[in-house]
Amino acid sequence: MPASYAYLGPEGTFTEVALRTLPEAATRELTPYVSVQSALDAVRAGEAEAAFVPIENSVEGGITATLDGLVAGEPLTIYREVLLSITFALLVRPGTRLADIKTVSAHPAAQPQVRNWLKANLPDAVWESAASNADAARLVQEGRYDAAFAGEFAAARYGLEALETGIHDAENAQTRFVLVGRPARPAAKTGADKTSVVLWQRTDHPGGLRDLLGEFASRGINLMLLQSRPTGEGIGNYCFCVDAEGHISDRRMAAALMGLKRLCLEVRFLGSYPRADITPDEARAVRPGTSDEEFTRAADWVARCQDGRF
Amino acid sequence: MPASYAYLGPEGTFTEVALRTLPEAATRELTPYVSVQSALDAVRAGEAEAAFVPIENSVEGGITATLDGLVAGEPLTIYREVLLSITFALLVRPGTRLADIKTVSAHPAAQPQVRNWLKANLPDAVWESAASNADAARLVQEGRYDAAFAGEFAAARYGLEALETGIHDAENAQTRFVLVGRPARPAAKTGADKTSVVLWQRTDHPGGLRDLLGEFASRGINLMLLQSRPTGEGIGNYCFCVDAEGHISDRRMAAALMGLKRLCLEVRFLGSYPRADITPDEARAVRPGTSDEEFTRAADWVARCQDGRF
Numbered sequence: 234m235p236a237s238y239a240y241l242g243p244e245g246t247f248t249e250v251a252l253r254t255l256p257e258a259a260t261r262e263l264t265p266y267v268s269v270q271s272a273l274d275a276v277r278a279g280e281a282e283a284a285f286v287p288i289e290n291s292v293e294g295g296i297t298a299t300l301d302g303l304v305a306g307e308p309l310t311i312y313r314e315v316l317l318s319i320t321f322a323l324l325v326r327p328g329t330r331l332a333d334i335k336t337v338s339a340h341p342a343a344q345p346q347v348r349n350w351l352k353a354n355l356p357d358a359v360w361e362s363a364a365s366n367a368d369a370a371r372l373v374q375e376g377r378y379d380a381a382f383a384g385e386f387a388a389a390r391y392g393l394e395a396l397e398t399g400i401h402d403a404e405n406a407q408t409r410f411v412l413v414g415r416p417a418r419p420a421a422k423t424g425a426d427k428t429s430v431v432l433w434q435r436t437d438h439p440g441g442l443r444d445l446l447g448e449f450a451s452r453g454i455n456l457m458l459l460q461s462r463p464t465g466e467g468i469g470n471y472c473f474c475v476d477a478e479g480h481i482s483d484r485r486m487a488a489a490l491m492g493l494k495r496l497c498l499e500v501r502f503l504g505s506y507p508r509a510d511i512t513p514d515e516a517r518a519v520r521p522g523t524s525d526e527e528f529t530r531a532a533d534w535v536a537r538c539q540d541g542r543f
Numbered sequence: 544m545p546a547s548y549a550y551l552g553p554e555g556t557f558t559e560v561a562l563r564t565l566p567e568a569a570t571r572e573l574t575p576y577v578s579v580q581s582a583l584d585a586v587r588a589g590e591a592e593a594a595f596v597p598i599e600n601s602v603e604g605g606i607t608a609t610l611d612g613l614v615a616g617e618p619l620t621i622y623r624e625v626l627l628s629i630t631f632a633l634l635v636r637p638g639t640r641l642a643d644i645k646t647v648s649a650h651p652a653a654q655p656q657v658r659n660w661l662k663a664n665l666p667d668a669v670w671e672s673a674a675s676n677a678d679a680a681r682l683v684q685e686g687r688y689d690a691a692f693a694g695e696f697a698a699a700r701y702g703l704e705a706l707e708t709g710i711h712d713a714e715n716a717q718t719r720f721v722l723v724g725r726p727a728r729p730a731a732k733t734g735a736d737k738t739s740v741v742l743w744q745r746t747d748h749p750g751g752l753r754d755l756l757g758e759f760a761s762r763g764i765n766l767m768l769l770q771s772r773p774t775g776e777g778i779g780n781y782c783f784c785v786d787a788e789g790h791i792s793d794r795r796m797a798a799a800l801m802g803l804k805r806l807c808l809e810v811r812f813l814g815s816y817p818r819a820d821i822t823p824d825e826a827r828a829v830r831p832g833t834s835d836e837e838f839t840r841a842a843d844w845v846a847r848c849q850d851g852r853f
Contacts, residue, residue, distance in 0.1 A: 291778040294607065294771060316778065341651075362672070405777035439830060440760030442769065443753055450750030457779050459752065461604060461769055467715035468601040468626065469767050469820070510779070520749060 237262040238412070239272040239281035245367040245387045251317040251410045252285045269298040276414060277307045283414035288314075290408045292345050295460035300474050303413070303503055304431050304462055311429055311504035312420065313412040320406070321347055322385035322395040324370050329379060331396060334358055338369035339382035347382050349402045355380075367391075409509070419505040422480035424513030427457060429503035432473045432493060433464070442473070448492035449477055452485040453520030478517070480505040484528035485519075547572040548722070549582040549591035555677040555697040561627040561720045562595045579608040586724060587617045593724035598624075600718045602655050605770035610784050613723070613813055614741050614772055621739055621814035622730065623722040630716065631657055632695035632705040634680050639689060641706060644668055648679035649692035657692050659712045665690075677701075719819070729815040732790035734823030737767060739813035742783045742803060743774070752783070758802035759787055762795040763830030784813075788827070791815040794838035795829075 238258060241248045242265020249265070252258050264281065266272035272284040288299045303309055321343060325334070331354065338361040339347070351358060361378055363369035369381035370391040380396070381387075388395050434441050449456060458476035479486040482505070493500050508516075537543055548568060551558045552575020559575070562568050574591065576582040582594040598609045613619055631653060635644065641664065648671040649657070661668060671688055673679035679691035680701040690706070691697075698705050744751050759766060768786035789796040792815070803810050818826075847853055 289778060291773055291780070292775065294773045294781070297604065403775050407778045409778055437765065439763045439765045440756075442766060443756035443760040446750075446753035446756065450753040453749045455747065455749045456752060459769075459771055459781075461771075463601055463604045465602065465713045468599060468717045468719055470601070471604070471769075 236260065237264055237281050238283050238285055239264050239266050239275040240285040241269055241272055241287065242266055243365055243367045245370070245384070245390045246365050247317055247319060247384055247408060248285065248287060248410060250384060250386060251315045251408070252412075254315055254317070255285075255313065255412065258285075269296070270302050273299075273302040273306070273309060273413065276309060283312060283412050284309075285410060285412050287408050288411045289458065290319075290342070291406050292403055293342055295458065295474065297462065299411075300460060300462050304472060304474065304501070308416050308501060309413045309503070310416045310419075311411045311506050312414050312417075313506055314427070314509045315410045315412075316407050316509040317410065318406065319346065319401060319408050320398070321366075321382040321400040322388065323397040323400060324373060324381045324383055324388050324391070324393040325379065325396045326373060326376070326392075327394050329396065331355070334379040336361055336378040337380045337382065338363045338372055338378040339366050340364070340369070343382045346402050346406055347400055350400045354397075411506075419481060420507065422482050422505070423507045425508045425511050425516040426478075426480035426483075426505055427508050428477050428479055428481055428486055428490075428505045430475050430477070430490065430493070431501040431503065432475060432497050433499040434472075435496065435498040437470075445473075445493060445496060448489045448496065449475075452489050453523035454479055454485060454489055455517070478508075484525045485523045488528065546570065547574055547591050548593050548595055549574050549576050549585040550595040551579055551582055551597065552576055553675055553677045555680070555694070555700045556675055557627055557629060557694055557718060558595065558597060558720060560694060560696060561625045561718070562722075564625055564627070565595075565623065565722065568595075579606070580612050583609075583612040583616070583619060583723065586619060593622060593722050594619075595720060595722050597718050598721045599768065600629075600652070601716050602713055603652055605768065605784065607772065609721075610770060610772050614782060614784065614811070618726050618811060619723045619813070620726045620729070621721045621816050622724050622727075623816055624737070624819045625720045625722075626717050626819040627720065628716065629656065629711060629718050630708070631676075631692040631710040632698065633707040633710060634683060634691045634693055634698050634701070634703040635689065635706045636683060636686070637702075637704050639706065641665070644689040646671055646688040647690045647692065648673045648682055648688040650674070650676050650679070653692050656712050656716055657710055660710045664707075721816075729791060730817065732792050732815070733817045735818045735821050735826040736788075736790035736793075736815055737786050737818050738789055738791055738796055738800075738815045739784070739786050740800065740803070741811040741813065742785060742807050743809040744782075745806065745808040747780075755783075755803060755806060758799045758806065759785075762799050763833035764789055764795060764799055765827070788818075789815075794835045795833045798838065 238261045269286045275281040337358045366383035370383045370387045373381045374391040455478040460474040461471040464470045548571045579596045585591040647668045676693035680693045680697045683691045684701040765788040770784040771781040774780045
C-alpha cells in the first residue's frame with residue numbers, strides 16, 4: 234500500500250496544518266488534491282493510503298461534500314479525528330496599510346467567520362471568493378487582490394505579511410478533520426471514543442426517526458452530531474449521519490448498532506475512533522445499567538432463564 | 544407597508560421563476576437582492592413586505608444561509624412555499640458547438656447537478672464558479688466563458704442559445720422556496736399544511752433529541768425535515784430546524800408545540816403554511832387517537848374526572 238496521505242489542498246491551508254499535527258503524517262508523503270471527492274477517490278482507487286479532509290465546522294456545521302463523499306461510493310472508514318482552532322490573519326503585500334485595501338479574498342467558508350471584523354474595520358472592501366484561502370493569498374501576491382484572509386502560516390509561503398492576526402467572529406471557532414481509509418478493524422478503544430454511522434430509514438412514518446434515536450438513548454449513548462443528507466430521491470428524502478459517544482467494542486454500542494441494523498433499510502458503519510475533544514479521564518460516566526459488565530450479567534441471566542436455571 | 548417582495552437575485556434565476564408562480568407576486572414590485580441575508584434584512588428593516596428565498600434542495604439539502612437567517616435575528620414567519628423542478632440548459636453564444644467549449648460556468652450549487660452530464664459530454668471543460676447562474680450567462684455573453692448552466696429562460700435575456708436542455712443528474716431534482724414576512728397570524732389551515740420550528744435543547748444528554756422528537760411522534764405527527772445548525776457556541780453545539788406535517792391550529796400540533804416549549808431551552812415558531820407538494824385530498828390520514836375531536840373528548844373527560852363527574 235502506498236505510504237501517502239491525500240488531503241484537501243492546496244498547500245498552506247488549515248487542512249495541511251491540521252494534518253501535520255498527526256504523528257503518523259511525518260512518515261508519509263502528503264499529496265494535495267483539488268477537492269474532497271478527489272481525495273476520497275484517491276483512497277478508493279488505491280492511489281493513497283488515507284485521505285485527510287474537513288468534516289465539521291463550528292460555524293458552518295457538517296461539511297456536506299465530505300459527508301456526501303462518505304455516504305455514497307465504496308465504503309470508507311474514519312481512522313482518526315483532529316480539532317483545529319481557526320483564526321484568520323489579514324495577509325497583504327509588505328507595506329500595504331489598512332486604508333489601502335479595496336478588495337479582500339478568501340474561500341467562501343471564511344466569510345461568515347470574518348464578517349463582523351470586516352464590517353467594523355473594512356466596511357467598503359469588496360469581497361472576492363477564491364478557491365481556497367491559500368489561493369486567495371497567492372492572488373494577493375500576484376497583485377490581483379489587496380488582502381486575503383488565511384492562516385498566519387500562509388504569509389511566509391506567499392511573501393506576504395500579516396496586517397492583523399487572531400480574526401474570528403465566533404469564540405471557539407473550530408474545524409474538525411478526519412483521516413479516512415479503506416475499511417479496517419477499528420483502533421482499540423481508549424475510553425473516549427466516537428462511533429460514526431449513516432442511517433437510512435425503512436419507511437417514512439410518524440416517530441420513525443425517534444425510534445431510531447431510541448436505540449442509542451435506551452442504552453445511555455449520547456449523540457454528538459446528527460446531520461441529515463439528501464438521498465438523491467427527491468425533496469424530503471434524507472439519510473442521517475450520526476456521531477455517537479462510544480466504541481463499537483462497547484457492549485452498549487454494539488447492541489445499539491444491532492438494533493439499528495434490524496430497524497433500518499441500511500446502516501453504513503463509518504468507524505470507531507478516539508475523540509479529539511476530550512481525554513479518557515474527561516469522558517462522562519456511563520449511565521447506570523449500560524456498562525459492559527451489566528450487559529454481560531443480563532445476557533447470562535436470560536440464558537439461565539432459557540435454561541430453566543433461574 | 545411597501546407592496547414589494549425582496550428575492551434572491553439577480554434577475555433570470557430559478558428563484559425569480561419560482562416567485563412568479565405565486566399569484567400575489569403579480570401585484571407586487573419584485574426587487575432582487577445580492578444575498579439571502581440581505582433579502583431577509585430588507586423585511587426586518589421594513590423595506591420589503593416579504594422575502595422569497597430558497598430553503599431546501601433535493602441534491603444539497605437544507606440551504607444553510609436561509610436556515611441561519613431564520614434561526615437568528617428578529618423573528619420572521621414563513622407565509623408560503625413553492626416547489627420548482629430544476630433542470631439546466633447549456634447556454635452558449637449563437638453558433639458555438641459542443642466541441643468549441645473549453646470553459647463552463649454556473650453557481651457552485653449547480654455543480655453536483657450537472658457533474659455526470661459534464662463527465663459524459665464535456666470531460667475536459669474547465670469549471671469556473673459564478674455568483675449565480677444568471678451571472679454565468681452574462682459572463683458567457685461577454686465572452687469570458689464559453690458556456691453556462693442556467694435555466695432555459697435565461698437564454699433570451701442574455702442573447703444566448705440553449706445547446707442542450709433538460710440537464711439534471713438526479714431525477715426529481717427540485718428546489719423548495721419560501722415567502723417570508725414579519726410575524727403574522729398563520730394562514731387558515733387547508734388540510735395539507737406544514738409547521739416549521741427551531742428547537743434549542745436545554746441540556747445535552749443521552750436521549751435528549753429523542754425525547755423532543757417524541758413530542759411529535761406520540762401525537763402521530765410526521766417530520767418532513769430535520770436539519771441541525773450550529774448555535775455558534777463551539778463545535779458539537781446545534782439547534783434543530785424542524786418541518787412537521789400539520790397546522791398549529793390542529794390540536795395535536797398545538798399540544799406538541801406546548802410540550803416542546805416546556806422541554807426546550809427555546810422554541811422559535813417559523814409558521815404554519817400550505818404544503819406545495821400535495822393537495823389536501825392527498826394528505827395522509829390522521830393516526831387514530833390524534834384527531835381534533837379525540838383531543839377535545841379527552842380534555843373533556845379529564846375535566847369531568849377532576850370535577851368528580853366520571
